[in-house]
Amino acid sequence: MTVKITARQVDLSENLKEYVESEIGRLSNIYDKIINTHVIMDKEAHSQVSAEIIINVPHKQLVVKEISADLTKAIDEAVEKMLRQIKKYKEKLRQ
DSSP, rough: OEEEEEESOOOOOHHHHHHHHHHHHHHHHHHHHOEEEEEEEEOSSTOEEEEEEEEETEEEEEEEEEEEESHHHHHHHHHHHHHHHHHHHHHHHOO
């Protein structure tokens, strides 16, 4: 699985990059057929930041976006949402 990280109007420190990669690694533990992942961090209005995760899996693209005042909180919430989406996707495949 390849992970692409894009930071728009946000400083991407090495620690933050490692944190994002470790959190995205949790997703591959749930579903091992993830083709690639794109994480977009962006500055929003009113001192808000957003974290968007786009994952390509066979025959589908899963997308989540979270907005928060804290970037790590936005990343955590986006990863949790994506975990739920992946689990739902896996259930549909089994049926």
